[in-house]
Amino acid sequence: MPELPEVECLRRSLAPHLAGRRIVGVTVRDGRLREPVREAALAALLPARVAAVERRAKVLLVRLASGAALLVHLGMSGRLLVEPASAPWRPHDRLRLHLEGGDRLVYHDPRRFGRVVALAPGEGHPLLAGLGPEPLGEGFGGAHLARAARGRRRPVKPFLMDGRVVAGVGNIYACEACFAAGIHPAAPAGRLSAARWERLAAALRAVLAESIAAGGTTLRDFADAEGRGGLYQLRTRVYGREGEPCVACGRPIRRLTQSGRSTFYCPRCQRW
DNA sequence: AGGCAAACCTGTAAGC
DNA sequence: TGCTTACAGGTTTGCC
Incomplete structure (x- = not known):
């Protein structure tokens, strides 16, 4: 959650x-x-x-x-x-x-x-050891991602979910950030240009900030200290939306499995 | 070394 | 209705 x-x-x-x-x-x-x-x-x-x-x-x-x-x-x-x-x-x-x-x-x-x-x-x-930078803090940006990705063949979505690369990004926001940046989730991390890393870093920050403003995502379990759920699940562009039309191009959102986790993406808007 | 599948445990929803 | 299967936001382990 x-x-x-x-x-x-x-x-x-x-x-x-x-x-x-x-x-x-x-x-x-x-x-x-x-x-x-x-x-x-x-x-x-x-x-x-x-x-x-x-x-x-x-x-x-x-x-x-x-x-x-x-x-x-x-x-x-x-x-x-x-x-x-x-x-x-x-x-x-x-x-x-x-x-x-x-x-x-x-x-x-x-x-x-x-x-x-x-x-x-x-x-x-151990949960606090070896963590990458906070994505909403100093020291995070396209240059950091590009440096961390050098020589890596790992697909970009699981790369973003690696806490040693950037802290706190899980399945929902990795999917949403890739969509917002127009990057295919299976693209090898080591092959992205500096400009695309900048786009992805900015997209990730924007998606995280938008979710915090909406109170987070409540798929089932999440609630804050007062028991209130969040509303970001109503605003996701791709996560959990397999078969629904893409908000940008209308093509159906697809799902694939990466490292055992569901990935949602638009096959037209997100390119290698 | 890097990357992946499976495991941890329980609940829910979908399919038959 | 009831049983079975698949799947779920995270992290760790072990295997290739």
């Missing part, structure tokens, strides 16, 4: 609830996530005041005043919701973080692909 725009929308909706507030306890109901939840390690960080709510790639980081942090990755179906202390456990609620004043944060994840990890001050995590 959650690529960069979804995690950014979660971060923004969570920050007003958490900034400056104290987390006073944790209750793990079912810690069998992608990485087993270590309840004792989480409890050892608490109570603690939240210093900041940050995002890197698809990872949410709740920075604590002590210098420790809570790392949350939503996997495919995770949610992190603010709820009143009176709310009952629902199916697939995995753990609760208790906030001073009574509310709580509940981590909910049907597929269990997510993670909630306690990070000691200065401690890293």
Whole structure:
């Protein structure tokens, strides 16, 4: 579910609830996530005041005043919701973080692909290691993509989804960026011109910014801290639209499989 | 080294 | 209606 725009929308909706507030306890109901939840390690960080709510790639980081942090990755179906202390456990609620004043944060994840990890001050995590630049930040652009692609035969869409190349881009936005730039998703990365990399970098930034403004994409599971879904699924040009007419030329959108993932594209507007 | 398929787990939708 | 199959936003592992 959650690529960069979804995690950014979660971060923004969570920050007003958490900034400056104290987390006073944790209750793990079912810690069998992608990485087993270590309840004792989480409890050892608490109570603690939240210093900041940050995002890197698809990872949410709740920075604590002590210098420790809570790392949350939503996997495919995770949610992190603010709820009143009176709310009952629902199916697939995995753990609760208790906030001073009574509310709580509940981590909910049907597929269990997510993670909630306690990070000691200065401690890293494999999800944060070796990441490329943030596509909406400094240090990202066509020149960076061109450099990273030099000599690579990998198709451009899976190339964009490689977090070591650029952080936070998943299947939906890789498809949408290729369409917006007029680049065929199967074109070998190492063969694109500098001008086309510039177009692709600009298209990626535009697509991500548009999705954040729309509250992200909610295909099924995604919701922000208030439980609100996003609307970008109504604005995708190719993702999930196999057989529908292309918004630019009217030809039917096609689907192909790359690295085991569905790719949607327009065979006329997107060229090698 | 680079790139791919499969695996992790569960729910839903489509097909028969 | 009920069973079976395919597929889903991410990441890691292991194989070629």
